[in-house]
Amino acid sequence: MTLDQNRLRIALQKSGRLSTDCQQLLKGCGVKLNLREQRLIAHAENMPLDLLRVRDDDIPGLVMDGVVDLGIVGENVLEETVMERQATGQSAEYSVLKRLDFGGCRLSLAVSEEFDYQGPKSLEGKRIATSYPWLLKRYMDSQGVKFKSVMLNGSVEVAPRAGLADAICDLVSTGATLEANGLVETDVIYRSKAVLIQSANPLAANKQKVIDKLLPRIQGLQQARE
Numbered sequence: 001m002t003l004d005q006n007r008l009r010i011a012l013q014k015s016g017r018l019s020t021d022c023q024q025l026l027k028g029c030g031v032k033l034n035l036r037e038q039r040l041i042a043h044a045e046n047m048p049l050d051l052l053r054v055r056d057d058d059i060p061g062l063v064m065d066g067v068v069d070l071g072i073v074g075e076n077v078l079e080e081t082v083m084e085r086q087a088t089g090q091s092a093e094y095s096v097l098k099r100l101d102f103g104g105c106r107l108s109l110a111v112s113e114e115f116d117y118q119g120p121k122s123l124e125g126k127r128i129a130t131s132y133p134w135l136l137k138r139y140m141d142s143q144g145v146k147f148k149s150v151m152l153n154g155s156v157e158v159a160p161r162a163g164l165a166d167a168i169c170d171l172v173s174t175g176a177t178l179e180a181n182g183l184v185e186t187d188v189i190y191r192s193k194a195v196l197i198q199s200a201n202p203l204a205a206n207k208q209k210v211i212d213k214l215l216p217r218i219q220g221l222q223q224a225r226e
């Protein structure tokens, strides 16, 4: 199975917190999909549209490299990727077609309950575990605080207890995970939602037609939910 150049290509998270909402969104737009199998690529049955199902972290790069036309991803991952790619001289161009009404979360600093937290300055010289080193650095720079980041792609919330870090910078939605790990949220450094983004590459007319059909439908779905 391959991607057909004549069909609009959208990258979506394969499985995780965004996948159900993304599938519901497409379904609501009238896209008929066959997602029974754990395939990387899924073809829509009733429009020239293919889905590429990947890890969310790969979505911004696939769009920025023009491998896919569109992608749905959290702004947190998007913004982090932009900063990382800019720092390493890779292209980081894209446009936001629509901010979506799901995937809401915040990226926050948190410390253990015993930590005497008096503001970001309390973290001067400390180790902070995170999967978002660039967003964290931007915030700490704005506060004039130097720190050491400890890069973890999972289990960030156990890092303080495990003695790997003094604080964490992680995604929060309800705060239940923080609480379960004896952590207290101190600073919200970024607020995120899912966004539909488009590659900066010029788009063939037939693909643009599909977008022109989908966008008003997304708009309508979101308005109905407001």
Ligand code: ATP
Pocket (backbone or CB within 6 Å): 013, 014, 015, 016, 017, 018, 054, 055, 056, 057, 073, 074, 075, 076, 077, 103, 104, 105, 171, 172, 173, 174, 192, 193, 194
């Ligand atoms: P993948 O296997 O695709 O890399 P992941 O484990 O990195 O998945 P998820 O936990 O599924 O990612 O989260 C995907 C996105 O969902 C996040 O980047 C964020 O934009 C959004 N999100 C919404 N609420 C939360 C939350 N409470 N915790 C984490 N992410 C959340």
Ligand code: ZN
Pocket (backbone or CB within 6 Å): 055, 056, 057
């Ligand atoms: Zn991920």
